[in-house]
Amino acid sequence: MLKRIPIFWKLSFVFIIISLLVLLVDALLGVREDPVSKWSLQTFFTIAIAIILSCGAAWFFVYFFIKQPVRKLANSMNKLAENEFDSQLNEDERNEFNTLASSFNNMASMLASSQAELRKNKDFLEGILESTADIIITVSPEGKILTINKGAETALGYQRQDVIGKPIEMLFVDPHDREVALQKMGPTDNVMNYETQFRTKNGDVRDVLNTISRLRDPTGKVIGTIGISKDITAEKHLQDQLLHSQRYAAIGQVFTGIQHSMKNMLNACKGGAYMVRLGLSKDDQQMLKEGWDIVQEGITCLTDMSMHMLKYVKEWKPKFEQVKLSKIFSEIDNVIKQTAKDKGVQFRQDLSSELPPVLCDARMIHSAVMDIVSNALDACVLKEFLDGETPEIVLSAYLDHDGQKAVIEIEDNGCGMPKEVKKNIFTPFFSTKTRTGTGLGLSITSRMIEAHNGEIEVDSKPNCGTVFRITLPINKTKINEEKIDGEKSSHS
Amino acid sequence: MAKKVLIVDDDVNTVKFLSVALQENGYEPIGAYDGVEGIEKIKSENPDLLILDIMMPKKSGFVLYKQIRKDERFKDLKVIMLTGVAETLEDLDTQSEDTLERPYDSLREKLRETIKTMQEDELVRPEMFIDKPIEPEEVVAKVTELIGN
Numbered sequence: 001m002l003k004r005i006p007i008f009w010k011l012s013f014v015f016i017i018i019s020l021l022v023l024l025v026d027a028l029l030g031v032r033e034d035p036v037s038k039w040s041l042q043t044f045f046t047i048a049i050a051i052i053l054s055c056g057a058a059w060f061f062v063y064f065f066i067k068q069p070v071r072k073l074a075n076s077m078n079k080l081a082e083n084e085f086d087s088q089l090n091e092d093e094r095n096e097f098n099t100l101a102s103s104f105n106n107m108a109s110m111l112a113s114s115q116a117e118l119r120k121n122k123d124f125l126e127g128i129l130e131s132t133a134d135i136i137i138t139v140s141p142e143g144k145i146l147t148i149n150k151g152a153e154t155a156l157g158y159q160r161q162d163v164i165g166k167p168i169e170m171l172f173v174d175p176h177d178r179e180v181a182l183q184k185m186g187p188t189d190n191v192m193n194y195e196t197q198f199r200t201k202n203g204d205v206r207d208v209l210n211t212i213s214r215l216r217d218p219t220g221k222v223i224g225t226i227g228i229s230k231d232i233t234a235e236k237h238l239q240d241q242l243l244h245s246q247r248y249a250a251i252g253q254v255f256t257g258i259q260h261s262m263k264n265m266l267n268a269c270k271g272g273a274y275m276v277r278l279g280l281s282k283d284d285q286q287m288l289k290e291g292w293d294i295v296q297e298g299i300t301c302l303t304d305m306s307m308h309m310l311k312y313v314k315e316w317k318p319k320f321e322q323v324k325l326s327k328i329f330s331e332i333d334n335v336i337k338q339t340a341k342d343k344g345v346q347f348r349q350d351l352s353s354e355l356p357p358v359l360c361d362a363r364m365i366h367s368a369v370m371d372i373v374s375n376a377l378d379a380c381v382l383k384e385f386l387d388g389e390t391p392e393i394v395l396s397a398y399l400d401h402d403g404q405k406a407v408i409e410i411e412d413n414g415c416g417m418p419k420e421v422k423k424n425i426f427t428p429f430f431s432t433k434t435r436t437g438t439g440l441g442l443s444i445t446s447r448m449i450e451a452h453n454g455e456i457e458v459d460s461k462p463n464c465g466t467v468f469r470i471t472l473p474i475n476k477t478k479i480n481e482e483k484i485d486g487e488k489s490s491h492s
Numbered sequence: 493m494a495k496k497v498l499i500v501d502d503d504v505n506t507v508k509f510l511s512v513a514l515q516e517n518g519y520e521p522i523g524a525y526d527g528v529e530g531i532e533k534i535k536s537e538n539p540d541l542l543i544l545d546i547m548m549p550k551k552s553g554f555v556l557y558k559q560i561r562k563d564e565r566f567k568d569l570k571v572i573m574l575t576g577v578a579e580t581l582e583d584l585d586t587q588s589e590d591t592l593e594r595p596y597d598s599l600r601e602k603l604r605e606t607i608k609t610m611q612e613d614e615l616v617r618p619e620m621f622i623d624k625p626i627e628p629e630e631v632v633a634k635v636t637e638l639i640g641n
Binding site: 291 | 503505506508509510512513516528623624625626627629
């Protein structure tokens with residue numbers, strides 16, 4: 001109560017009390033008669049009145065020239081704190097407060113403009129978050145939903161008030177999915193394109209592609225996560241449909257391929273059986289034998305195809321060892337040279353002397369090269385060579401320019417192949433051969449090369465020839481080392 | 493005099509058993525193993541009927557067919573083609589394009605091309621199509637149907 005009374009009134013009150021006490025003493029002791037005492041009393045009252053008046057003047061000065069401007073300043077600052085940036089001070093008075101008011105007004109307008117800028121940026125960013133069709137959800141470190149955007153409301157059917165403060169797991173079809181995603185996050189603070197499913201308010205399941213990022217404050221403290229999810233339900237549906245139709249198309253293609261290969265073999269069986277029947281009825285042993293040979297050829301082709309099919313679907317695990325390609329080449333030479341000669345084809349080899357042993361499965365590489373050489377032979381037989389031209393197959397091997405890979409080339413100057421054939425040569429059951437082709441030879445070859453972490457490519461021009469190029473890592477690739485280690489451990 | 497039937501097929505077995513079957517039924521079979529040899533034999537032997545395979549080295553059955561149909565001397569030669577074209581053509585007639593399965597795509601394209609070539613060149617279509625695997629007796633019956641005995 002006492003604290004609220006201004007200091008001037010307090011002082012005045014004290015002087016009045018003292019004056020009353022002095023008057024009381026004067027009355028009791030009769031000091032008025034004493035001229036000295038009379039003077040002292042007059043002086044006292046004069047001084048007292050002067051002090052009271054000075055205090056009054058001081059209060060007036062302080063009240064009007066300091067306290068009021070300070071109060072105005074404080075009021076304006078309070079208004080600033082309450083984001084009322086239009087509050088300005090009067091700058092008319094010509095004193096120190098004028099300067100202060102002017103600085104304050106400056107500060108207020110600067111604050112007002114930066115606040116307006118901030119609001120604009122905030123509105124812009126909020127606009128982006130709100131107008132995007134993606135689902136954007138922020139979650140507290142405790143796993144409670146903090147905010148969701150309009151995209152989330154639309155996609156999931158919830159209103160903000162339905163979900164804010166609730167556990168984020170309520171949106172997942174499998175509540176463990178979020179935990180799994182967070183575990184994948186690791187030290188990067190991000191998990192990208194994590195595929196999961198959300199359940200909408202009315203129970204529908206939506207496929208989403210989720211990217212979650214950790215949110216941190218400037219000190220690095222985790223303040224939650226933000227998840228941006230793209231609704232991919234429609235795309236998934238289309239993808240499934242496509243996969244479904246592709247699967248059927250692929251099965252159709254396989255069946256067509258098998259049927260095409262089989263009909264030539266069955267053709268042999270049927271024709272051979274006819275000759276067997278005829279030979280039996282006419283007791284013609286020669287015809288019987290010829291017919292039976294044709295039947296057997298058909299059966300052999302069917303058996304080969306069945307073996308090839310098995311071979312194609314099996315998992316290829318090469319048995320790696322250091323192999324000199326010269327050894328494989330000389331084996332192929334032994335097998336093919338005579339056949340080539342019989343067909344009027346020249347077979348030549350060109351093996352680079354600087355080629356080191358290659359880490360590979362000798363049996364597989366032999367089989368792959370042999371298959372391509374046989375095709376080259378067929379290509380040479382199929383072409384009509386002009387006078388002076390010689391059908392030729394060149395089998396060569398050399399070190400790749402980086403010294404890490406061995407390159408095996410099989411080049412022929414045979415009939416070559418048109419683009420559409422070249423495009424399909426590694427496709428299972430694709431064959432241009434009438435009798436013996438199962439359409440699996442080159443598919444198997446390419447799978448064997450792939451199992452070596454190698455590559456196979458082909459260049460061909462109709463009526464000019466074909467080059468098959470096999471590239472094999474020599475021995476230093478990590479994958480090969482791993483494969484060898486795998487082999488060793490599986491043997492031990 | 494026995495009627496001559498030329499069999500052009502790169503599959504030696506087909507040529508062999510068809511020859512036996514035709515011979516058994518009083519025809520004179522002649523074999524050729526690719527398109528080039530086929531055209532030579534047509535010219536040299538002047539057959540009454542041609543049994544022609546489609547997929548052959550050097551010269552395909554279609555190319556050979558086109559060549560003989562353009563030649564005045566052979567444009568009326570009776571031809572049996574060893575292919576499933578007839579069935580596929582029927583499929584094409586009965587199915588709308590949208591419902592055709594994918595595996596037919598390349599075949600359909602090839603057929604269209606062939607049919608277009610035949611139409612452009614005003615070629616007479618082959619008398620008959622027989623798809624493999626073939627029954628020798630059935631082929632002989634068709635031959636008899638076309639050229640008699």
